[in-house]
Amino acid sequence: MDIRFITTTFEIPGCKVTKHLGVVRGVTVRSRNFFANIGAAFQTLAGGNITLYTELCEHARQEAFDIMVKHAEEIGANGIIGMRYDANEVMNGVTEVLAYGTAVVLEAA
Numbered sequence: 001m002d003i004r005f006i007t008t009t010f011e012i013p014g015c016k017v018t019k020h021l022g023v024v025r026g027v028t029v030r031s032r033n034f035f036a037n038i039g040a041a042f043q044t045l046a047g048g049n050i051t052l053y054t055e056l057c058e059h060a061r062q063e064a065f066d067i068m069v070k071h072a073e074e075i076g077a078n079g080i081i082g083m084r085y086d087a088n089e090v091m092n093g094v095t096e097v098l099a100y101g102t103a104v105v106l107e108a109a
Helices: 034-046 051-074
Strands: 015-031 079-091 094-108
Touching: 015 051, 015 079, 051 079, 051 094
Parallel strands: none
Antiparallel strands: 015 094, 079 094
């Protein structure tokens, strides 16, 4: 079953939840690249957005999101409600990114 809706809210206008399938999550753990750290150090001298780290964060979030969606599909969901992200530093330079939500089956209201 394909995931049709993913939202941070707990309701989707025009749909009703017919079944709660439980929490789904996607986890990835990423470390900073030595060469990216050097490039980022130069970017900090100029100030502003440190694009190397922005890209690393975006890739980590997308990977965690994709794993969460796959998990929801595997258990028969067509939607995820209450979706959130969380991140924790596991050790210096190593970060866990978690995407999670409630897998549901939705029908038109």
